[in-house]
Every structure is written in structure tokens, then in C-alpha cells.
Amino acid sequence: MLKNKVQEALARYGLLSRGQKVLVGVSGGPDSVALLHLLNGMRKELAISLHAAHFDHGLRPGSSRDRKFVEEFCRKLNIPLTCGSAPAGSLCRGGSLEEAARKARLEFFARAAKRFKASCVALGHNLDDQAETVLMRIIRGTGLYGLSAISPKRKIGAITLIRPLLGVTRREILAYLRKKRLSFRTDPTNLGDEYLRNKLRNSLLPLLEIKYNPKIKKSLAALAQTSSLDYEFLEQAAEARLRRMGGSIKLTRFAALHPAMQKMLIRLVIARSQGDTRRIGNIHVKEIEDLALRRPRGSLVDLPKGLSVLKGAKKLRVLRKARLPQLNRLIKTK
Amino acid sequence: MLKNKVQEALARYGLLSRGQKVLVGVSGGPDSVALLHLLNGMRKELAISLHAAHFDHGLRPGSSRDRKFVEEFCRKLNIPLTCGSAPAGSLCRGGSLEEAARKARLEFFARAAKRFKASCVALGHNLDDQAETVLMRIIRGTGLYGLSAISPKRKIGAITLIRPLLGVTRREILAYLRKKRLSFRTDPTNLGDEYLRNKLRNSLLPLLEIKYNPKIKKSLAALAQTSSLDYEFLEQAAEARLRRMGGSIKLTRFAALHPAMQKMLIRLVIARSQGDTRRIGNIHVKEIEDLALRRPRGSLVDLPKGLSVLKGAKKLRVLRKARLPQLNRLIKTK
Numbered sequence: 047m048l049k050n051k052v053q054e055a056l057a058r059y060g061l062l063s064r065g066q067k068v069l070v071g072v073s074g075g076p077d078s079v080a081l082l083h084l085l086n087g088m089r090k091e092l093a094i095s096l097h098a099a100h101f102d103h104g105l106r107p108g109s110s111r112d113r114k115f116v117e118e119f120c121r122k123l124n125i126p127l128t129c130g131s132a133p134a135g136s137l138c139r140g141g142s143l144e145e146a147a148r149k150a151r152l153e154f155f156a157r158a159a160k161r162f163k164a165s166c167v168a169l170g171h172n173l174d175d176q177a178e179t180v181l182m183r184i185i186r187g188t189g190l191y192g193l194s195a196i197s198p199k200r201k202i203g204a205i206t207l208i209r210p211l212l213g214v215t216r217r218e219i220l221a222y223l224r225k226k227r228l229s230f231r232t233d234p235t236n237l238g239d240e241y242l243r244n245k246l247r248n249s250l251l252p253l254l255e256i257k258y259n260p261k262i263k264k265s266l267a268a269l270a271q272t273s274s275l276d277y278e279f280l281e282q283a284a285e286a287r288l289r290r291m292g293g294s295i296k297l298t299r300f301a302a303l304h305p306a307m308q309k310m311l312i313r314l315v316i317a318r319s320q321g322d323t324r325r326i327g328n329i330h331v332k333e334i335e336d337l338a339l340r341r342p343r344g345s346l347v348d349l350p351k352g353l354s355v356l357k358g359a360k361k362l363r364v365l366r367k368a369r370l371p372q373l374n375r376l377i378k379t380k
Numbered sequence: 381m382l383k384n385k386v387q388e389a390l391a392r393y394g395l396l397s398r399g400q401k402v403l404v405g406v407s408g409g410p411d412s413v414a415l416l417h418l419l420n421g422m423r424k425e426l427a428i429s430l431h432a433a434h435f436d437h438g439l440r441p442g443s444s445r446d447r448k449f450v451e452e453f454c455r456k457l458n459i460p461l462t463c464g465s466a467p468a469g470s471l472c473r474g475g476s477l478e479e480a481a482r483k484a485r486l487e488f489f490a491r492a493a494k495r496f497k498a499s500c501v502a503l504g505h506n507l508d509d510q511a512e513t514v515l516m517r518i519i520r521g522t523g524l525y526g527l528s529a530i531s532p533k534r535k536i537g538a539i540t541l542i543r544p545l546l547g548v549t550r551r552e553i554l555a556y557l558r559k560k561r562l563s564f565r566t567d568p569t570n571l572g573d574e575y576l577r578n579k580l581r582n583s584l585l586p587l588l589e590i591k592y593n594p595k596i597k598k599s600l601a602a603l604a605q606t607s608s609l610d611y612e613f614l615e616q617a618a619e620a621r622l623r624r625m626g627g628s629i630k631l632t633r634f635a636a637l638h639p640a641m642q643k644m645l646i647r648l649v650i651a652r653s654q655g656d657t658r659r660i661g662n663i664h665v666k667e668i669e670d671l672a673l674r675r676p677r678g679s680l681v682d683l684p685k686g687l688s689v690l691k692g693a694k695k696l697r698v699l700r701k702a703r704l705p706q707l708n709r710l711i712k713t714k
Contacts, residue, residue, distance in 0.1 A: 187599030189606040265521030272523040279640035306613035
């Protein structure tokens with residue numbers, strides 16, 4: 047039963063507490079329709095209050111019909127809804143379109159959550175999304191961080207994203223919708239091979255299921271789960287180590303550490319400077335490791351988002367590029 | 381250049397030291413022929429002495445021709461050779477045939493190394509083997525331990541297995557053999573779809589290379605490398621923790637630890653009881669975790685290889701099944 051699985055996930059990851067206000071992101075697709083309907087049915091026993099939020103990326107014609115569908119659905123359930131949309135042209139087509147869309151959507155959810163005084167945003171990601179994400183990362187090349195994939199609970203700034211359906215398969219969600227006679231919208235880009243994710247969903251994963259392992263999706267989702275725990279442990283160990291080093295990477299002490307700890311420390315100091323570790327690939331981590339252990343004092347590694355890492359006399363320093371004129375002083379004194 | 385890559389691997393992982401005696405496992409296939417030829421060419425600059433060892437599994441007709449080929453090859457290179465074979469019928473066909481063959485081969489190498497006074501055995505595994513192993517584990521379901529896949533340097537009992545070709549592709553090895561005009565034997569089972577590994581090699585990996593990522597093998601091999609470091613760090617942290625607990629899992633202290641540390645401690649105590657962590661899957665680790673944290677005192681979990689884990693009053697105990705009659709005393713006192 048879908049409800050049981052969701053209850054189990056809520057308990058295991060401590061996703062919701064009594065009295066909490068929850069913003070639910072609703073695109074109109076099967077996952078978010080099932081999530082809102084399910085949480086609505088449980089709101090008395092969970093003692094939560096719900097507010098829905100819909101974001102129109104404005105990326106394809108007909109997206110306003112999705113909004114109308116969600117408005118109608120929320121009206122029926124008697125759940126207040128906040129709608130938002132990306133300013134025209136703010137999301138330009140291109141390589142990082144998905145990333146830009148994700149960012150705009152999250153910012154909208156954060157604003158809506160603040161207005162509604164909700165501390166958490168519930169999203170509809172399911173086990174199939176998780177499996178696709180893990181496989182996508184593996185295929186592109188990844189490490190422990192990438193394998194952790196989608197987290198059931200993740201704090202981003204002031205809000206916490208929760209994903210109560212992350213252990214539920216797409217098939218189970220569709221069965222729930224059929225049983226409850228709920229309709230939903232279908233995102234046409236999901237049906238093409240437009241993105242790598244869709245290629246995995248529509249051709250590679252079915253092949254792996256048929257020819258290699260019928261439970262491949264569950265295996266991939268389990269890998270994400272244990273990887274996320276292993277990553278968290280390593281991250282906590284690195285945080286403790288960084289505190290003992292006074293908050294920065296001291297070069298002499300760094301050289302004596304285990305390579306896995308070295309890599310994690312590098313991720314941490316970058317994450318602290320830029321807010322998160324997105325776009326810090328293994329290749330950057332490796333380069334900074336090389337900087338710290340082998341290159342001469344004063345060497346520099348450039349990172350995305352306008353950051354650079356400088357090897358000073360005693361420690362590594364993460365700098366905004368704007369500060370580079372001060373380099374000489376830094377190299378000599380720190 | 382193959383030689384440069386091998387020199388780099390030797391240096392990075394500290395695979396060989398000067399004056400060392402090295403046993404080289406030679407099946408007669410392309411990898412081991414290239415390895416022996418390459419090490420032979422480097423033996424003066426490395427100041428090592430070489431001895432070859434060939435093991436006939438006796439699993440398929442014509443395997444004696446492999447032995448003759450290896451004898452002839454070693455004679456040309458003027459390298460002493462030790463041959464061994466599995467006693468007839470000792471490897472019976474079945475599910476764990478590959479595992480039994482692996483074990484028999486390793487035992488033979490260990491005996492040969494001892495006789496030759498070699499402390500290390502060099503094997504020909506290459507980057508393609510590594511990528512296949514990682515992918516195979518991912519498909520079957522795995523965690524950090526499984527992702528570590530094949531190690532470039534691994535101590536098993538008194539001998540150290542080293543794999544100088546682990547960063548070299550099969551294609552590079554074949555090019556080397558062509559250039560040096562070296563012939564080799566082809567294992568006919570490699571050409572069929574007999575095992576999952578061969579299915580991956582002959583159909584899934586080529587598909588992934590063409591349709592998803594031409595560098596997929598390097599990505600998978602890199603994943604193995606970072607996973608192996610992360611695993612080692614976690615293992616060392618767990619070893620330190622186990623020492624502080626006096627060598628066994630104390631239940632009250634265990635409950636307060638991070639789940640990743642709990643899992644690694646479980647792996648460690650089982651590994652110490654049975655010699656290694658082979659056949660201890662995530663499912664067993666999970667069950668023992670559940671035993672320690674949630675089941676009543678006196679509960680028992682059975683493992684492969686005749687081991688059981690018992691929840692005593694104060695700690696977890698790993699037992700051979702033969703000792704079960706003593707259970708009652710143990711439950712009450714420990």
C-alpha cells in the first residue's frame with residue numbers, strides 16, 4: 047500500500063513533525079498529484095497543514111493548461127495554491143537549461159514557503175527518478191557524492207526539502223492514481239529522448255530490467271541510500287577535522303591525512319565558499335589536491351562560479367576572482 | 381605508452397620495491413603475456429627478479445595447450461615457470477564455479493610464491509576488467525565495498541597481489557602485443573555470452589560506449605578508485621573505533637554511532653571471524669544491524685560459511701554454528 051510506504055518513509059527519515067506547515071510542489075504530473083492527494087488524506091493523523099505551490103517554467107506551449115489543471119485539483123481538495131512563473135526569457139535554452147529551471151523553481155518554492163510560514167517543501171520524486179539519477183551519474187562519471195543522488199530530506203538555506211515518495215515506484219503511483227480515479231498531466235518532454243534522463247527511462251533501464259536484473263531500479267535506489275550515509279559520515283568526519291584545523295586547510299597537516307579525507311576537506315571548504323558543492327566535479331577536487339600536495343606556493347586553481355583556490359605559505363585559500371589583485375600579499379603572509 | 385603507464389602505477393601505489401622477487405601469474409591470455417613481457421623488459425631498472433606461474437583449471441578441453449604455450453613463452457624469455465592444476469573434479473560446475481576456480485588459483489599462487497620466496501604476485505587485470513566488475517556489481521546491487529572492485533594492491537594472507545595493468549585498457553594491451561609481435565591464447569569462454577561478465581563485455585558496454593559515453597570504462601574505473609579510498613577511510617575509522625570498544629561490538633555504544641559506522645563495524649567483525657568479507661552482502665549487514673538495534677537479547681542471525689551472529693546481553697558475538705549448544709550460557713553472561 048502506498049500510504050504505508052509513505053508512513054514508513056516519514057518515520058524513518060523524520061520528514062514531518064506534528065503541527066508543521068507543509069508546502070507541496072505540484073506540477074500536475076502523476077507524482078505530485080498523488081503526493082498532494084495522499085498528504086491531504088493523512089493531514090488529520092499527521093496534524094499538518096498543507097499549501098500547494100505550482101511553478102510554470104514557461105518553457106513549452108500549453109504549460110498554462112497545467113496551471114489550470116492544478117488550480118482545479120487544489121480547489122476540489124480545498125487546498126490553498128500559490129502559482130508562480132519564470133520571467134519571460136529568464137530561462138534560455140541551452141546546456142544548463144535543466145539546472146536553471148531547477149534553480150528558478152526552488153527559489154520560487156522558498157519564497158512561497160516563507161510567505162506561507164512553511165519550514166518544509168514536499169516534492170514528488172519517486173524511486174524511478176532516484177534510479178535514473180544514480181544511473182545517469184554513473185554513466186557520466188561520479189563518486190560517492192554523485193551516487194547519493196536524491197536525498198529524502200535535505201536542508202537548503204532556510205527550507206527543508208522532503209520527498210516522501212522516494213521509496214515508491216512510478217508503477218505504484220500510477221496504480222494509486224487509477225484506484226483513486228485521479229487524472230494528471232503528462233509532460234510531453236518526458237516522452238521523447240530529449241534528455242539523457244529520458245533516454246535512460248525509455249530505453250536503457252527497460253533493457254537492464256529485461257536482460258540483466260528485473261530489480262535493477264531497487265538496487266540503484268539502495269546504492270543511493272547507502273552512498274548517502276557513507277558520504278554523510280565522511281562529511282561529518284571532515285567537518286570535525288576542519289574545526290580542529292581552525293576552519294581552513296593547513297598544508298602541513300593536510301599532507302598527512304588519508305586521501306579520502308583530503309578530498310572531502312576540499313569539497314567542504316569549496317562548499318562553504320559557494321554555498322553548495324554543485325558543479326564541483328571530481329576533476330576539480332583532484333586538481334586542488336594536486337595544488338595542495340605538489341605545486342609550489344602561489345599556484346592557483348580556477349573553479350566554476352568565479353572562485354579560485356590559492357596555495358598560500360601555510361594554507362589553502364578560496365577566493366573570489368575579484369580579490370586576485372591582493373594575491374601577492376596573501377601568498378607571502380598566509 | 382604502456383611502459384610509462386605501468387611505471388606510473390608502480391610508483392603511485394608502491395607496487396614493487398627494489399630487490400623484490402615477483403611471481404607473475406600467466407594464463408597465456410593477452411593480459412598476462414603483455415605483463416610478463418613488460419616486467420621482463422623492466423627487470424633491470426626495477427631491480428626485481430621474476431618467476432612465472434601457470435594454473436590449469438582443467439575446466440575445458442585444450443587447456444593443456446595453454447600450458448604448453450606458456451612454457452614455450454617463458455623459455456624464450458628465460459624466466460623460470462611453475463605449473464599447477466586443479467585436482468580432477470575438485471572444481472565442480474555450478475553457481476560458484478568462478479569463485480571456486482578463483483580460490484584454487486589463488487591458493488596455487490600462494491604456494492608457488494612461498495616456494496620461490498616471492499612476497500608478491502603480479503596479475504594481468506586491466507582497466508576493462510575493472511570497468512566490467514564495477515558495472516556487474518552495480519547491476520546486481522552493491523555498496524561502497526563492491527564498487528571498490530579490483531584493487532591495484534591487496535594483501536591476502538602472507539602474499540600481496542599487485543595489478544600493474546589495472547589502469548591500462550585492453551585495446552592498449554593488444555596494441556602492445558601487436559607491436560612486439562607477441563602471440564597469445566584466447567579463452568573460448570570469453571567469446572560467448574556464458575557469464576554475466578561476457579554479456580557486459582560483448583553487448584552492454586559497447587552499447588553504453590556508443591550511445592551514452594565513449595569514456596564509460598574510464599568513468600567506471602575512476603569510480604572504483606575513489607570508492608576504494610572512501611571504503612579504506614571508513615574501514616580505518618571503524619578499526620580505530622573497534623579497538624576503543626575492546627575488539628567487539630558493545631551494544632549500548634553501537635546504538636549511538638552513525639549508521640555508516642555501524643555497517644562498517646559489522647563488516648569488520650565478520651571479516652575477522654571468517655577471514656574476509658566475501659559473500660557478506662548488504663542484506664546480511666542490514667539484518668545484523670537490525671539484530672543489534674531492534675531485536676531482543678538472544679536473537680540470532682545466520683550467515684554463509686557456517687557463521688552466526690548472536691545478540692548477547694552486552695555485545696554482539698560471532699559464532700561458528702558448532703558452538704550453538706553453548707548459546708544459553710552466552711546469552712546470559714555476555
